[in-house]
Amino acid sequence: MKSLSDLDYSVLQQCMHCGLCLPTCPTYEETQRERHSPRGRIALMRAIADGELAVSQSFGEEMYYCLGCLACTSACPAGVNYAELLETARAEVEQAGVLASPTRSLIRTLTLRVLFTRPRLLRAVGRLLWLWQASGLQALARRAGLMNLLPANLRRLEPQAPTILAKFSHQLIRPVESPASAPLNVGRSMLDVERYPSPAPASPRRVAVLTGCVQDLAFANINRATVDVLLANGCEVHTPPVQPCCGSLHAHNGDHASALALARRQLDLINPADFDAIISNAGGCGSHLRAYGHLLHDDPAYAAKAAAWSAKLRDIHEYLVEINFRAPTQPGGSNPPASGAVSAATATIAATTVTYHESCHLCHGQKVSAQPRAILRALPGVVLNECAESQWCCGSAGIYNITQPETAARLQERKVGHVRASGAQVVATANPGCHLQLQNGLAQSTGPVVTVTHPVILLAQAYAAEK
Amino acid sequence: MSDLIAQLTQRLGTHRVLTAREDILPYGFDGTATLKQLPACVAFPRDAADVSFALKLAGVSATPVVTRGSGTGLSGGSVPLAGSLVLCLVQMNRILEVDTANLTLRAEAGVITQKIYEAADAAGLFYPPDPGSMKISTIGGNVAENSGGLRGLKYGVTRDYVMGLEVVLADGSICWLGSKCVKDVAGYNLRDLFIGSEGTLGVVTQVLLKLLPRPAARQTLLAAFPSMEAAAETVSAIIAARIIPCTLEFIDQTTLRCVEDFAKVGLPRDAAAILLIETDGHPAAVADEAAQTESLCHHHGATSVRRAANATEATQLATARRSAFSALARLRPTTILEDVTVPRSELAGMIRAIGLIAQKHALTIATFGHFGDGNLHPTILTDERDHAEMHRVELAVAEIIAATLERGGTITGEHGVGLAKKPFLRAQLGDASFELLRLVKRALDPDGRLNPGKIFD
């Protein structure tokens, strides 16, 4: 049970309504209405805690109109913990049931309770989706206009579904890999770890890599690249083949109980004491994973372990910079950043212009902003062209593009416009939701091909080209 | 009232007239601590004609009207009255003209101050007033409060840049006051009457602003001092040396630590006080002034003086300073901010007095402010739920005000009287001046329709 009135009042009171967060809030910018601003939302939450407002449908809708992008937390000098406020408010909305409808409840149960709590089932569903896409059935159905038979909201979503890769993380990554060990033969996208001139410190750093859910299904190659760049920097990499969902999806959508259960499972699987660092490569997951310490702070059995976990959790870029990663000496090879349909036919990345789109939960949630750029700048033959508003939400925002399609589409268009205006051939981003949102947005817009990729893919390719 | 809402809705559309509790609750406060009140309705006019229409309707139903910009005010000026109609001008946000021949800019009242600055900058021009809230405050709010900013010492305040105003009066008539002429003495200067009138005399719907050529060069310095007195003496020395920097900002230790926690720009956490100094103008003059200022700082005991390496670093430092007030909220739940201003020669004494008052009432008071203007923001860090402490806060505020008035100062330098400073206005003005203010109010707004209960009852 998590509710606004039980929340430490100082969290609610922290907002001194100065309004400095308003210009950074995408929903306030869209409507210029206070209730759609951080200050307004916090005022509504406080009114509920104070008993001045009932948890109403309108309040519930407001809490889900918020992108959860956390831009307001970067802007707020007073240090308001908006992330916690929003999670608590959404949990309260779910408990009150003010948004409940049979369809919504079914979808929530299927996704939050069934699919995203069972990693094997999720992979099985992913496999089916892959069959659908890879077998040509999808293309056939689209050509035949069969999609028009779907209800309107599903029809809109269908082309947004991620393109599932042929192999998932556990098929690309062995549970333990060390700089010296031979690579697993997984074909073209596998990078040859054996011949890295690895720095190999006296006692190698031991790290655990978290593979994520969507990342695992749609971007297992990013997980592979993450392992590769860690190996290239002398780390012994542990990647448990079956990992539970981190629970961010649940926490962000008001399912506090599942979030707690999943955090505990994660801690049962990976003991922070065994590792120097626990690595996440997806902005959204990392932001939530970092908060385990707080999430479980009053659970006597897990509090200490969760605190240790939070202390060791690192975003991949952050960690690479922290351990002073080795700058590659060669421009990335002729391997295209094979990260999905759009990129399939791109040319070399030598002398490539790259722009960087910041995942909200990486820059605002985790305050990791300089490090991915440091990595991109270290790539030989890559020129970093900053795009305008790199920290403005792209509209993906978890499942926001499903729940609030109009606003999400406008944000997507705005983002794609800035990416194109930068003139870059490649846009790098470090979150699967953003990745898909950019891919879809770029595909729908006219202009030269722009490839979407993850910074570690580019880094891994540059290391591979040294061979 | 319901008739007013119906007619407004018919004219403006449902999305511009809000009455649902969830919609209007967030308009119940501004940036001032502890004040809140729910209005009956919030409407978003599109132009002066809409405002006029709303004011006429309000006249019929005897509804109080509270004009609002972005609600960042710090004296409770835009806090609604029970049952009132709030006219929120943020959707009147067009810049209408940048006249590079006459160096003027005309804009609707809801334009964000930062956008005015940017539009001028894009034309190679300069709009100097830069309140700490400029990223979100409206130009109409700036005019209504006659806001200052970080550049006040050299460039003055909002009033110094207002050449003309479009104002809607309480009876709904729309008038233009002022012109593009540099000189204009046709009739009383009523334009100036509306500047700083806090929404009590009329609704400003358009502003005509004076612009300056953009200074060719700028240099920002950050000096750290081992004591508040040393910083205060340095300021006197700079001014005595006939240097007028555009910015001369002061931040004490409590404030600078909060700012550094937020902004992480490398402020010296151990300093008792820092001065943020900026000079601008001709490159040679800037270089000369910066060098002189730097040596004056060292001469008066500065432990370090940092020069911003480039424009980005200078902007970072100014942005950090602008966050000072909000950053202080990190320490305690309630931040009560004062805006006292004294003649500059009284600054050191005033700072000492604030220190003693804090001690006497066992309160934490952090101080920062526009030192060059003699404008201090002693900020009491407290908790509104602690009634005993809040009582001590009240006593301390009264004593700070008394200490200010003793020194020939004013209860508010830039935030306005609103609700927060209302109890102290008569003491500062004296009976005759106070009554003169009310006489003006009665003449322009005989029914007390506009923002009643603000400035005075």
Ligand SMILES: Cc1cc2nc3c(=O)[nH]c(=O)nc-3n(C[C@H](O)[C@H](O)[C@H](O)COP(=O)(O)OP(=O)(O)OC[C@H]3O[C@@H](n4cnc5c(N)ncnc54)[C@H](O)[C@@H]3O)c2cc1C
């Ligand atoms: C973090 C922070 C920093 C600040 N720094 C400064 C600073 O450096 N200097 C400074 O002077 N102030 C500062 N302020 C105070 C405040 O931002 C200014 O007073 C600002 O001008 C208010 O603008 P607003 O649009 O938010 O107006 P609001 O708060 O909405 O309204 C302020 C008053 O103006 C009236 N009003 C608003 N618009 C109109 C209009 N169009 N016509 C008639 N009346 C109108 C309202 O009725 C109210 O009385 C700061 C505030 C904050 C929160």
Ligand code: SF4
């Ligand atoms: S959330 Fe922070 S920045 Fe926004 S109004 Fe509250 S205190 Fe100010």
Ligand code: SF4
């Ligand atoms: S999380 Fe994003 S959308 Fe939500 S209030 Fe903060 S800035 Fe606005």
